Amino acid sequence: MRTTEEIYQEMLAAFEARSGRRLDGSCDLAVRLYALAAQVQALECQAEWVLDQSFPQTAQGAYLDQHAAMRGITRQAAARAAGTLRFYTEEPAAAALDIPAGSVCMTEDGVRFQTTRAAVLPEGERTVDVPAEAVEPGSGGNAGPETVTVLTSCPVGIMGCVNPEAFSGGSDAEDDAALRARVLESYQRLPNGANAAFYEEQALRHEGVAAARAIGRARGIGTVDVYITAPGGAPDAALLEEVRADLQAKREIAVDVQVLAPETVSTDVTVELDVGENGDFETVKDAVSAAAAGWFTGKLLGRPVRLAELGRLIYNVDGVENYHILAPAADAPGDAKKLPVLGTLTVRAMEA
Incomplete structure:
Protein backbone atom coordinates (compact mmCIF):
# COMPACT_ATOMS: atom_id res chain seq x y z
CA MET A 1 0.00 0.00 0.00
CA ARG A 2 1.29 3.45 -0.91
CA THR A 3 2.14 5.88 1.87
CA THR A 4 0.86 9.46 1.99
CA GLU A 5 4.32 10.73 1.03
CA GLU A 6 4.48 8.45 -2.01
CA ILE A 7 1.07 9.62 -3.22
CA TYR A 8 2.06 13.26 -2.60
CA GLN A 9 5.26 12.90 -4.64
CA GLU A 10 3.29 11.29 -7.48
CA MET A 11 0.90 14.29 -7.42
CA LEU A 12 3.80 16.76 -7.53
CA ALA A 13 5.35 14.88 -10.47
CA ALA A 14 2.00 14.80 -12.32
CA PHE A 15 1.48 18.54 -11.71
CA GLU A 16 4.96 19.35 -13.03
CA ALA A 17 4.47 17.13 -16.10
CA ARG A 18 1.20 18.80 -17.00
CA SER A 19 1.95 22.43 -16.09
CA GLY A 20 5.68 22.63 -16.63
CA ARG A 21 6.11 24.16 -13.17
CA ARG A 22 7.61 22.70 -10.00
CA LEU A 23 5.65 23.52 -6.85
CA ASP A 24 7.40 24.96 -3.85
CA GLY A 25 6.71 22.80 -0.77
CA SER A 26 5.55 25.81 1.24
CA CYS A 27 2.98 27.16 -1.20
CA ASP A 28 -0.76 26.88 -0.64
CA LEU A 29 -1.32 24.45 -3.52
CA ALA A 30 1.35 22.08 -2.22
CA VAL A 31 -0.34 22.02 1.17
CA ARG A 32 -3.67 21.26 -0.48
CA LEU A 33 -2.12 18.47 -2.52
CA TYR A 34 -0.65 16.92 0.62
CA ALA A 35 -4.04 17.01 2.33
CA LEU A 36 -5.56 15.37 -0.74
CA ALA A 37 -2.82 12.71 -0.71
CA ALA A 38 -3.72 11.86 2.89
CA GLN A 39 -7.37 11.42 1.89
CA VAL A 40 -6.44 9.21 -1.06
CA GLN A 41 -4.24 7.11 1.22
CA ALA A 42 -7.15 6.73 3.67
CA LEU A 43 -9.42 5.61 0.82
CA GLU A 44 -6.87 3.01 -0.26
CA CYS A 45 -6.70 1.71 3.32
CA GLN A 46 -10.49 1.49 3.40
CA ALA A 47 -10.59 -0.30 0.05
CA GLU A 48 -8.03 -2.87 1.25
CA TRP A 49 -9.96 -3.37 4.49
CA VAL A 50 -13.20 -3.93 2.52
CA LEU A 51 -11.38 -6.45 0.33
CA ASP A 52 -10.16 -8.29 3.43
CA GLN A 53 -13.69 -8.54 4.81
CA SER A 54 -14.93 -9.99 1.52
CA PHE A 55 -13.22 -13.36 2.06
CA PRO A 56 -13.36 -15.68 5.08
CA GLN A 57 -9.58 -16.17 4.92
CA THR A 58 -9.05 -12.53 6.00
CA ALA A 59 -12.39 -11.33 7.43
CA GLN A 60 -12.56 -10.38 11.11
CA GLY A 61 -15.15 -9.93 13.85
CA ALA A 62 -18.74 -9.39 12.78
CA TYR A 63 -17.82 -9.75 9.11
CA LEU A 64 -16.34 -13.19 9.73
CA ASP A 65 -19.56 -14.04 11.59
CA GLN A 66 -21.49 -13.24 8.42
CA HIS A 67 -19.29 -15.56 6.35
CA ALA A 68 -19.87 -18.24 8.98
CA ALA A 69 -23.63 -17.67 8.84
CA MET A 70 -23.58 -18.39 5.11
CA ARG A 71 -22.22 -21.84 6.01
CA GLY A 72 -24.72 -22.36 8.83
CA ILE A 73 -22.01 -21.84 11.46
CA THR A 74 -22.19 -19.62 14.51
CA ARG A 75 -19.42 -18.45 16.82
CA GLN A 76 -19.33 -20.51 20.02
CA ALA A 77 -20.12 -18.43 23.10
CA ALA A 78 -18.00 -18.27 26.24
CA ALA A 79 -18.70 -21.01 28.80
CA ARG A 80 -18.56 -20.93 32.59
CA ALA A 81 -16.16 -23.11 34.53
CA ASN A 163 -12.83 -26.23 46.22
CA PRO A 164 -11.45 -29.78 46.67
CA GLU A 165 -11.00 -30.17 42.91
CA ALA A 166 -10.21 -27.74 40.12
CA PHE A 167 -12.90 -25.66 38.45
CA SER A 168 -12.69 -26.50 34.75
CA GLY A 169 -14.55 -26.18 31.49
CA GLY A 170 -14.44 -22.40 31.35
CA SER A 171 -13.67 -21.16 27.84
CA ASP A 172 -13.63 -17.81 26.11
CA ALA A 173 -15.86 -17.02 23.17
CA GLU A 174 -14.50 -18.61 20.01
CA ASP A 175 -11.84 -16.34 18.56
CA ASP A 176 -11.51 -15.40 14.91
CA ALA A 177 -8.76 -17.96 14.22
CA ALA A 178 -10.82 -20.90 15.49
CA LEU A 179 -14.01 -19.74 13.76
CA ARG A 180 -12.13 -19.13 10.52
CA ALA A 181 -10.73 -22.66 10.66
CA ARG A 182 -14.24 -24.10 11.01
CA VAL A 183 -15.56 -21.99 8.13
CA LEU A 184 -12.73 -23.03 5.82
CA GLU A 185 -13.12 -26.67 6.86
CA SER A 186 -16.79 -26.48 5.88
CA TYR A 187 -15.65 -25.79 2.31
CA GLN A 188 -13.10 -28.59 2.37
CA ARG A 189 -15.48 -31.15 3.93
CA LEU A 190 -18.69 -30.34 2.11
CA PRO A 191 -21.72 -31.79 3.94
CA ASN A 192 -23.95 -33.66 1.50
CA GLY A 193 -26.72 -34.76 3.84
CA ALA A 194 -25.19 -38.18 4.27
CA ASN A 195 -21.55 -37.89 5.29
CA ALA A 196 -19.92 -37.40 8.69
CA ALA A 197 -19.38 -33.69 8.02
CA PHE A 198 -23.15 -33.20 7.72
CA TYR A 199 -23.93 -34.77 11.09
CA GLU A 200 -21.06 -32.98 12.84
CA GLU A 201 -22.02 -29.61 11.38
CA GLN A 202 -25.66 -30.03 12.38
CA ALA A 203 -24.69 -30.99 15.93
CA LEU A 204 -22.34 -28.01 16.28
CA ARG A 205 -25.17 -25.64 15.40
CA HIS A 206 -26.70 -26.29 18.81
CA GLU A 207 -25.78 -23.91 21.58
CA GLY A 208 -23.80 -25.73 24.22
CA VAL A 209 -22.14 -28.25 21.89
CA ALA A 210 -18.36 -27.82 22.03
CA ALA A 211 -17.35 -30.66 19.71
CA ALA A 212 -18.95 -33.42 17.66
CA ARG A 213 -17.65 -36.60 16.02
CA ALA A 214 -19.75 -38.75 13.70
CA ILE A 215 -18.99 -42.42 13.05
CA GLY A 216 -20.65 -44.08 10.07
CA ARG A 217 -21.69 -47.76 10.17
CA ALA A 218 -21.00 -47.73 13.90
CA ARG A 219 -23.50 -50.55 14.48
CA GLY A 220 -23.63 -51.89 10.94
CA ILE A 221 -24.87 -50.63 7.58
CA GLY A 222 -27.40 -47.81 7.88
CA THR A 223 -26.30 -46.63 11.34
CA VAL A 224 -24.58 -43.45 12.50
CA ASP A 225 -23.35 -42.66 16.00
CA VAL A 226 -22.71 -39.00 16.82
CA TYR A 227 -20.69 -38.21 19.93
CA ILE A 228 -20.99 -34.70 21.36
CA THR A 229 -19.53 -32.78 24.28
CA ALA A 230 -20.36 -29.62 26.18
CA PRO A 231 -17.66 -27.02 27.00
CA GLY A 232 -17.30 -28.46 30.49
CA GLY A 233 -17.04 -32.04 29.28
CA ALA A 234 -19.79 -34.64 29.06
CA PRO A 235 -23.18 -33.31 27.86
CA ASP A 236 -26.28 -33.52 29.99
CA ALA A 237 -29.40 -35.49 29.06
CA ALA A 238 -31.25 -32.40 27.84
CA LEU A 239 -28.53 -31.48 25.34
CA LEU A 240 -28.30 -35.06 24.09
CA GLU A 241 -32.05 -35.20 23.51
CA GLU A 242 -32.08 -31.80 21.79
CA VAL A 243 -29.41 -32.84 19.29
CA ARG A 244 -30.91 -36.31 18.84
CA ALA A 245 -34.32 -34.86 17.95
CA ASP A 246 -32.75 -32.48 15.44
CA LEU A 247 -30.66 -35.15 13.72
CA GLN A 248 -33.58 -37.56 13.74
CA ALA A 249 -35.60 -35.02 11.76
CA LYS A 250 -32.78 -34.35 9.27
CA ARG A 251 -31.29 -37.82 8.85
CA GLU A 252 -31.33 -39.82 5.64
CA ILE A 253 -34.17 -42.23 5.02
CA ALA A 254 -33.74 -45.62 6.71
CA VAL A 255 -30.74 -44.47 8.74
CA ASP A 256 -30.61 -45.14 12.47
CA VAL A 257 -28.96 -42.18 14.25
CA GLN A 258 -27.83 -42.19 17.86
CA VAL A 259 -26.46 -39.20 19.77
CA LEU A 260 -24.20 -40.28 22.59
CA ALA A 261 -21.96 -38.94 25.31
CA PRO A 262 -18.35 -40.05 24.90
CA GLU A 263 -16.50 -42.24 27.32
CA THR A 264 -14.38 -40.05 29.57
CA VAL A 265 -10.74 -41.05 29.95
CA SER A 266 -9.08 -39.65 33.04
CA THR A 267 -5.57 -38.30 32.55
CA ASP A 268 -3.45 -37.77 35.64
CA VAL A 269 -0.94 -34.96 35.25
CA THR A 270 2.18 -34.52 37.38
CA VAL A 271 4.54 -31.65 36.63
CA GLU A 272 7.58 -30.15 38.30
CA LEU A 273 8.16 -26.41 38.05
CA ASP A 274 11.17 -24.15 38.32
CA VAL A 275 10.07 -20.58 39.07
CA GLY A 276 13.52 -19.15 39.71
CA GLU A 277 14.99 -17.68 42.85
CA ASN A 278 12.62 -14.71 43.01
CA GLY A 279 9.46 -16.47 41.87
CA ASP A 280 6.43 -17.14 44.06
CA PHE A 281 5.89 -20.87 43.65
CA GLU A 282 2.34 -20.91 45.08
CA THR A 283 1.17 -18.17 42.71
CA VAL A 284 2.69 -19.89 39.69
CA LYS A 285 1.37 -23.25 40.84
CA ASP A 286 -2.19 -21.89 40.96
CA ALA A 287 -1.79 -20.37 37.49
CA VAL A 288 -0.48 -23.65 36.04
CA SER A 289 -3.32 -25.58 37.70
CA ALA A 290 -5.87 -23.18 36.20
CA ALA A 291 -4.27 -23.42 32.76
CA ALA A 292 -4.29 -27.23 32.85
CA ALA A 293 -7.91 -27.29 34.00
CA GLY A 294 -8.85 -24.92 31.19
CA TRP A 295 -7.18 -27.10 28.56
CA PHE A 296 -9.14 -30.24 29.38
CA THR A 297 -12.50 -29.13 27.98
CA GLY A 298 -15.11 -30.71 25.75
CA LYS A 299 -13.16 -29.49 22.71
CA LEU A 300 -10.68 -32.32 23.28
CA LEU A 301 -13.23 -34.88 22.04
CA GLY A 302 -11.45 -37.35 19.79
CA ARG A 303 -8.17 -35.49 19.98
CA PRO A 304 -4.90 -36.98 21.25
CA VAL A 305 -3.31 -35.71 24.44
CA ARG A 306 0.13 -34.57 23.30
CA LEU A 307 2.87 -33.77 25.79
CA ALA A 308 4.14 -31.07 23.45
CA GLU A 309 0.84 -29.18 23.65
CA LEU A 310 0.62 -29.59 27.41
CA GLY A 311 4.22 -28.48 27.80
CA ARG A 312 3.70 -25.38 25.69
CA LEU A 313 0.67 -24.51 27.80
CA ILE A 314 2.67 -24.80 31.02
CA TYR A 315 5.71 -22.93 29.72
CA ASN A 316 3.57 -20.00 28.60
CA VAL A 317 2.37 -19.37 32.17
CA ASP A 318 4.01 -16.27 33.63
CA GLY A 319 6.75 -17.18 36.09
CA VAL A 320 7.59 -20.63 34.72
CA GLU A 321 11.29 -20.76 33.89
CA ASN A 322 11.45 -24.51 33.37
CA TYR A 323 9.22 -27.56 33.77
CA HIS A 324 9.30 -31.33 33.68
CA ILE A 325 6.21 -33.43 32.93
CA LEU A 326 6.38 -36.67 34.92
CA ALA A 327 2.91 -37.90 33.97
CA PRO A 328 1.54 -38.81 31.56
CA ALA A 329 4.68 -40.55 30.37
CA ALA A 330 3.73 -40.50 26.69
CA ASP A 331 1.20 -39.11 24.24
CA ALA A 332 -2.28 -40.64 24.35
CA PRO A 333 -3.89 -41.39 20.96
CA GLY A 334 -7.17 -39.81 19.96
CA ASP A 335 -10.44 -41.74 19.72
CA ALA A 336 -13.68 -40.27 18.39
CA LYS A 337 -15.62 -42.10 21.11
CA LYS A 338 -13.51 -40.81 23.99
CA LEU A 339 -13.01 -37.51 25.79
CA PRO A 340 -9.79 -36.93 27.76
CA VAL A 341 -10.53 -35.30 31.12
CA LEU A 342 -8.20 -34.08 33.82
CA GLY A 343 -7.70 -36.58 36.61
CA THR A 344 -5.40 -35.89 39.55
CA LEU A 345 -3.27 -32.81 38.98
CA THR A 346 -0.02 -32.63 40.96
CA VAL A 347 2.21 -29.56 40.70
CA ARG A 348 5.41 -29.49 42.75
CA ALA A 349 8.69 -27.67 42.84
CA MET A 350 11.53 -28.95 40.70
CA GLU A 351 14.44 -30.20 42.74
CA ALA A 352 17.70 -28.34 42.31
Missing part, protein backbone atom coordinates in the same frame (compact mmCIF):
# COMPACT_ATOMS: atom_id res chain seq x y z
CA ALA A 82 -17.88 -25.65 36.76
CA GLY A 83 -16.83 -27.53 39.86
CA THR A 84 -17.65 -28.13 43.50
CA LEU A 85 -17.49 -25.91 46.57
CA ARG A 86 -17.07 -27.52 49.98
CA PHE A 87 -18.60 -25.53 52.86
CA TYR A 88 -17.44 -26.40 56.37
CA THR A 89 -17.70 -25.58 60.06
CA GLU A 90 -15.05 -25.87 62.76
CA GLU A 91 -17.23 -28.18 64.89
CA PRO A 92 -20.02 -30.58 63.88
CA ALA A 93 -23.17 -28.56 63.18
CA ALA A 94 -25.56 -28.38 66.13
CA ALA A 95 -28.45 -28.02 63.67
CA ALA A 96 -28.97 -28.27 59.94
CA LEU A 97 -27.47 -25.26 58.15
CA ASP A 98 -29.00 -23.96 54.92
CA ILE A 99 -26.76 -22.88 52.06
CA PRO A 100 -28.85 -20.91 49.55
CA ALA A 101 -28.41 -21.23 45.80
CA GLY A 102 -26.24 -18.40 44.53
CA SER A 103 -23.95 -18.34 47.58
CA VAL A 104 -20.74 -16.69 46.35
CA CYS A 105 -17.14 -17.58 47.13
CA MET A 106 -14.01 -16.32 45.42
CA THR A 107 -10.28 -16.71 45.01
CA GLU A 108 -7.78 -14.31 46.52
CA ASP A 109 -7.54 -12.71 43.07
CA GLY A 110 -11.26 -11.91 43.12
CA VAL A 111 -12.55 -14.57 40.70
CA ARG A 112 -16.09 -15.33 41.92
CA PHE A 113 -18.01 -18.61 41.98
CA GLN A 114 -21.60 -19.30 42.99
CA THR A 115 -23.53 -22.38 44.00
CA THR A 116 -26.01 -23.60 41.40
CA ARG A 117 -28.50 -25.15 43.83
CA ALA A 118 -29.49 -24.93 47.46
CA ALA A 119 -27.92 -27.35 49.91
CA VAL A 120 -28.03 -28.27 53.58
CA LEU A 121 -25.15 -29.12 55.89
CA PRO A 122 -26.75 -31.87 58.02
CA GLU A 123 -26.77 -31.78 61.78
CA GLY A 124 -23.68 -33.44 63.22
CA GLU A 125 -21.65 -33.01 60.01
CA ARG A 126 -18.77 -30.62 59.34
CA THR A 127 -18.76 -30.41 55.53
CA VAL A 128 -21.07 -30.47 52.55
CA ASP A 129 -20.18 -30.37 48.85
CA VAL A 130 -22.28 -28.19 46.55
CA PRO A 131 -22.07 -27.87 42.74
CA ALA A 132 -21.00 -24.41 41.62
CA GLU A 133 -19.96 -22.43 38.58
CA ALA A 134 -18.00 -19.29 37.80
CA VAL A 135 -20.06 -16.09 37.96
CA GLU A 136 -18.47 -14.82 34.74
CA PRO A 137 -18.05 -17.01 31.66
CA GLY A 138 -14.59 -17.44 30.20
CA SER A 139 -11.30 -19.16 30.81
CA GLY A 140 -10.64 -16.87 33.76
CA GLY A 141 -13.04 -19.04 35.77
CA ASN A 142 -10.73 -22.05 35.60
CA ALA A 143 -9.19 -22.37 39.06
CA GLY A 144 -6.84 -24.88 40.58
CA PRO A 145 -7.84 -27.04 43.56
CA GLU A 146 -8.02 -25.35 46.99
CA THR A 147 -7.84 -21.83 45.54
CA VAL A 148 -11.46 -20.73 46.13
CA THR A 149 -11.25 -19.95 49.83
CA VAL A 150 -12.95 -16.59 50.42
CA LEU A 151 -16.62 -16.42 51.51
CA THR A 152 -18.24 -13.24 50.20
CA SER A 153 -21.81 -14.02 51.27
CA CYS A 154 -21.51 -16.17 54.35
CA PRO A 155 -24.42 -18.57 55.02
CA VAL A 156 -25.41 -18.58 58.68
CA GLY A 157 -23.15 -20.86 60.71
CA ILE A 158 -20.73 -21.63 57.86
CA MET A 159 -17.10 -20.87 58.72
CA GLY A 160 -15.36 -21.30 55.39
CA CYS A 161 -15.23 -22.82 51.92
CA VAL A 162 -12.76 -24.50 49.58
